[in-house]
Amino acid sequence: MATVSLENLGFTYPGADSPTLSKLNLNIPDGEAHALLGASGAGKTTLLNILSGLLTPSSGALRFDDKDVSLQSGRLRNVAQVFQFPVLYESLSVADNLAFPLRTRKAPSGMIRERLDYICSELDITDLQSLKPAALSLFQKQLIAVGKALMRPDVSLVLLDEPLTAVEPRTKWRLRQTLRRVQADLKVTMIYVTHDQTEALTFADRVSVLTAGGILQTGTPEEVYNSPEHEFVGHFVGSPGMNFLPAKALGIDDAERAGFRPEWAVLGTASSPISSSPANSSAMGQLTGQVLRIRVQGAQAGKPFGLLTLATDHGQVAVRGEFPDAPVSIGDSLNMQLTRCITFTNQRKVSDIELV
Numbered sequence: 494m495a496t497v498s499l500e501n502l503g504f505t506y507p508g509a510d511s512p513t514l515s516k517l518n519l520n521i522p523d524g525e526a527h528a529l530l531g532a533s534g535a536g537k538t539t540l541l542n543i544l545s546g547l548l549t550p551s552s553g554a555l556r557f558d559d560k561d562v563s564l565q566s567g568r569l570r571n572v573a574q575v576f577q578f579p580v581l582y583e584s585l586s587v588a589d590n591l592a593f594p595l596r597t598r599k600a601p602s603g604m605i606r607e608r609l610d611y612i613c614s615e616l617d618i619t620d621l622q623s624l625k626p627a628a629l630s631l632f633q634k635q636l637i638a639v640g641k642a643l644m645r646p647d648v649s650l651v652l653l654d655e656p657l658t659a660v661e662p663r664t665k666w667r668l669r670q671t672l673r674r675v676q677a678d679l680k681v682t683m684i685y686v687t688h689d690q691t692e693a694l695t696f697a698d699r700v701s702v703l704t705a706g707g708i709l710q711t712g713t714p715e716e717v718y719n720s721p722e723h724e725f726v727g728h729f730v731g732s733p734g735m736n737f738l739p740a741k742a743l744g745i746d747d748a749e750r751a752g753f754r755p756e757w758a759v760l761g762t763a764s765s766p767i768s769s770s771p772a773n774s775s776a777m778g779q780l781t782g783q784v785l786r787i788r789v790q791g792a793q794a795g796k797p798f799g800l801l802t803l804a805t806d807h808g809q810v811a812v813r814g815e816f817p818d819a820p821v822s823i824g825d826s827l828n829m830q831l832t833r834c835i836t837f838t839n840q841r842k843v844s845d846i847e848l849v
């Protein structure tokens with residue numbers, strides 16, 4: 494396994510006017526599960542192809558441990574890849590598919606057998622060894638593709654390119670959990686490329702959010718969700734994403750805009766205002782809005798909770814949590830007190846403010 498470092502790495506496609514990737518800096522420690530999260534066109538596939546050796550960086554360096562591998566072939570780098578759709582030899586049994594990467598490297602048969610047993614037991618696929626791919630479900634095929642990527646004990650890095658795309662929706666979470674468990678057991682450096690925030694946040698130790706060829710933030714899932722460094726991260730991560738309003742609308746003067754997660758607000762009505770909040774004495778973090786949409790997501794101790802969309806004088810906002818005591822209907826006027834917000838200027842984070 495290896496530590497993977499990008500140093501001011503850039504890439505421009507031949508003939509293109511502008512770079513697809515520019516000045517990427519990232520250090521992924523040995524054994525980390527890392528996710529590259531970005532929307533379509535952010536440059537994920539381009540970066541993946543640089544990591545696997547299909548493309549050569551136009552500037553900067555890619556290092557595995559201390560070695561600059563920018564010009565080295567993928568085969569010499571010992572990188573294994575799992576694609577969106579499982580790539581298996583249909584004429585070979587599962588065991589022969591798994592053994593293939595070691596046989597082509599002329600590994601001793603005893604070592605191959607031992608590794609096969611280990612990987613099959615890790616992935617719980619021992620019973621499938623004699624079957625041909627045609628007899629397997631897509632889920633099982635992708636498990637075998639993962640096994641194939643893990644067979645070489647000296648693999649430096651495993652790249653996962655949207656690996657859940659092809660599997661049936663109800664088995665996605667199982668495959669994701671299996672990947673996570675195997676990654677932790679084998680302590681292999683894995684880079685998981687996806688546009689799906691749930692996959693990224695539930696799989697990775699750390700996530701890098703990529704947009705327009707640049708990394709906006711790298712952090713743990715908790716840091717990326719709770720403390721976005723850039724408005725795009727707050728907006729892109731979360732479902733729904735962060736709300737943004739002019740900071741002055743919330744009584745905050747030192748920044749252009751303020752962002753808050755839907756669950757960082759407490760709601761009250763005109764007849765039952767929010768009284769528990771000490772910040773109520775000032776207008777800081779307070780807003781009023783009309784209920785536009787109601788989505789009840791459950792109830793706790795007889796009280797409904799869910800997602801409300803409110804129209805305020807400064808734009809629509811989504812608020813998640815317990816509903817106010819009085820019944821809530823479309824068109825009602827509610828007041829809210831933010832418990833926390835993050836302020837931004839030029840889309841960059843300025844400060845994190847606890848309001849209650």
Ligand SMILES: Nc1ncnc2c1ncn2[C@@H]1O[C@H](COP(=O)(O)OP(=O)(O)OP(=O)(O)O)[C@@H](O)[C@H]1O
Nearest residue numbers: 506509513531532533534535536537538539540688
């Ligand atoms: N072969 C190419 N030649 C020129 N430009 C390209 C080429 N491949 C990709 N691009 C451009 O590079 C940018 C990033 O593309 P890339 O495929 O890396 O993004 P992505 O994040 O993987 O998107 P997707 O999830 O849609 O695959 C896009 O603007 C794309 O048009």
